[in-house]
Amino acid sequence: MAMLEARWKVLSDLLVELRSRGAEIPGEIVRDLRLARSLIEASKASPGHPALEGKAEQLLLNVESYLLAEAEIRLGPEEAKRWGSRLEEA
DSSP states (O other): OHHHHHHHHHHHHHHHHHHHTTOOOOHHHHHHHHHHHHHHHHHHHSOSOHHHHHHHHHHHHHHHHHHHHHHHHHTOHHHHHHHHHHHHHO
């Protein structure tokens, strides 16, 4: 669970960074990130429901792929690579 929370935090930080650079983030990406957070919290409150964690993981992967692609455009390949490394560490 801590891994999902750490990845969520890095993705949230990346979203904020991209918005500060003028990126228009689609509503469904923001929604998926928020829903993933809710599922992580629900999973913590009610352990033993692997479907919640699985769905949160799926949502985070979706958000990650979009945000990293956007980071490559907005921040450049090197900065996008650094964000990718932060996600791997999380």
